[in-house]
Amino acid sequence: MNDKFVIGIDLGGTNIKGALLDLDGGIIEKREIPTLANAGPEAVAGRIAGMITELEAAVRDTGKSVAGVGIGVPGQPERSTGEVIFAPNLYWRNVPLVKYLRRYTGLPVFLENDANVAALGEQWRGAGQxxxxxxxxxxxxxxxxxxxxxxxxxxxxxxxxxxxxxxxxxxxxxxxxxxxxxxxxxxxxxxxxxxxxxxxxxxxxxxxxxxxxxxxxxxxxxxxxxxxxxxxxxxxxxxxxxxxxxxxxxxxxxxxxxxxxxxxxxxxxxxxxxxxxxxxxxxxxxxxxxxxxxxxQLGNDAGFVGAAKLVLQDNTKKCII
Ligand SMILES: [Zn+2]
CATH class of the missing domain: 3.30.420.40 (ATPase, nucleotide binding domain)
Known part of the structure; x- marks a missing residue:
């Protein structure tokens, strides 16, 4: 168990925040970059994938690995297909975000609404612990x-x-x-x-x-x-x-x-x-x-902390870890 990590990404209309966390929700590395939504969904997905690769690199040399990526989006996700149905701040409709990110990173990716991941983050490591x-x-x-x-x-x-x-x-x-x-x-x-x-x-x-x-x-x-x-x-x-x-x-x-x-x-x-x-x-x-x-309690960290928890929540069913 202890040689696994999870990555959480909080995709916002202005910034993309992300972190590498251990399985207890401890933050190992944090990143923040501008979203640049005007460049279109594929370019934004590429920026997210770049952030995931950077975060993963922090553990790659130690023989440890990342179990998966959770991502919170400012809109309506379709969990079964991994598409973002509608995200007005990003001007997105029917964007296959999970497919993009899986192709770029090869990691399991879990999608959820941003308010939901913030709640999960506070429950895991914040005021709702x-x-x-x-x-x-x-x-x-x-x-x-x-x-x-x-x-x-x-x-x-x-x-x-x-x-x-x-x-x-x-x-x-x-x-x-x-x-x-x-x-x-x-x-x-x-x-x-x-x-x-x-x-x-x-x-x-x-x-x-x-x-x-x-x-x-x-x-x-x-x-x-x-x-x-x-x-x-x-x-x-x-x-x-x-x-x-x-x-x-x-x-x-x-x-x-x-x-x-x-x-x-x-x-x-x-x-x-x-x-x-x-x-x-x-x-x-x-x-x-x-x-x-x-x-x-978590402020702007709640989104990516909860997004990372998605990986563990889903894996309790699928037993990847
Ligand atoms: Zn209303």
């Missing part, structure tokens, strides 16, 4: 989710599980990119917080926040930490809606841990106090009594 049933919610431009049940990633009947951002919380709420109204994503994401701030600014609410074009969620969090009333109200409102979403998740899945990731999670107690309060107010006591709601 030791957790059997864990849900991760990532608050960014949108809201991503991943579910780990009985220690394994749960992806549902056709891979669509974990889309927590599109749970409808307020049926008459703001329009969502998915075509519905009042999805969690429209009420709690960084984008939603900025929208709430702009609406208040347009109403003439007194605040330290400026009307500048480049207003970001981090500005709202910083203003809230400095005691700005409007910014505090926005964080409280985001926590209120997210609390309803988490309450539903707690009732349905009875997780022991919920990990909150993404830039907004760095707001600390300002977010977590109202979030935990609202989540507990919206679930049954029995399920609510056991769950911990905690910030993510």
């Amino acid at each position: 030791g957790s059997a049933n864990m849900v991760m919610v990532t608050i960014g431009t949108g809201i991503g989710g991943g579910i780990v049940l009985d220690g394994r990633l749960y992806t549902g009947s056709n891979g669509a599980a974990g889309e927590l951002g599109h749970a409808v919380i307020e049926p008459a709420g703001p329009q969502c990119s998915c075509g519905r109204r009042g999805c969690l994503e429209t009420l709690t994401s960084a984008t939603a917080m900025v929208r709430m701030a702009r609406e208040a600014l347009d109403r003439g609410v007194k605040t330290e926040l400026s009307k500048e074009e480049n207003l970001e969620a981090r500005d709202i969090i910083m203003a809230a930490q400095a005691g700005d009333r409007l910014a505090l109200d926005i964080v409280e409102k985001a926590a209120y809606y997210l609390g309803i979403g988490l309450g539903n998740i707690i009732n349905i899945l009875n997780p022991d841990t919920i990990v909150i990731g993404g830039g907004v999670s760095r707001a600390g107690e300002l977010l977590f106090e109202p979030l935990c309060r609202n989540a507990r107010a919206n679930c049954l006591d029995c399920a609510g009594s056991i769950v911990r709601i905690v910030p993510a």
Whole structure:
């Protein structure tokens, strides 16, 4: 067992991050290069393959070997064929990524959605370590989710599980990119917080926040930490809606841990106090009594750490190691 390693790759719209890890999830080598998505899928696959070859070289001379590669993609994967069906940030449709990478590297390659691998990474080596049933919610431009049940990633009947951002919380709420109204994503994401701030600014609410074009969620969090009333109200409102979403998740899945990731999670107690309060107010006591709601720990490493775990998760069935 100890002469094997795994490689995890986190393919993003801007950067490709990757690492060589030991079978306990310890990071041996890390790499990061620009994606250069404009060059097209085959060129991007070539860059990933180059990174894999470099990472593999770190163990090749020692007589040890790499058991496989896991890769998280920002879109919809088809696990059975190894294709990326749709990845809007990369302008990809039906890209046979696994086939490309197998041809270049000769290694087994496992494909998964990026929010799912982030959840698996946090469960393996981050804030969800030791957790059997864990849900991760990532608050960014949108809201991503991943579910780990009985220690394994749960992806549902056709891979669509974990889309927590599109749970409808307020049926008459703001329009969502998915075509519905009042999805969690429209009420709690960084984008939603900025929208709430702009609406208040347009109403003439007194605040330290400026009307500048480049207003970001981090500005709202910083203003809230400095005691700005409007910014505090926005964080409280985001926590209120997210609390309803988490309450539903707690009732349905009875997780022991919920990990909150993404830039907004760095707001600390300002977010977590109202979030935990609202989540507990919206679930049954029995399920609510056991769950911990905690910030993510791995930051940008979560994607490639979880991607690497895919190799071990699948191999428990296929017994390659
Ligand atoms: Zn939606």
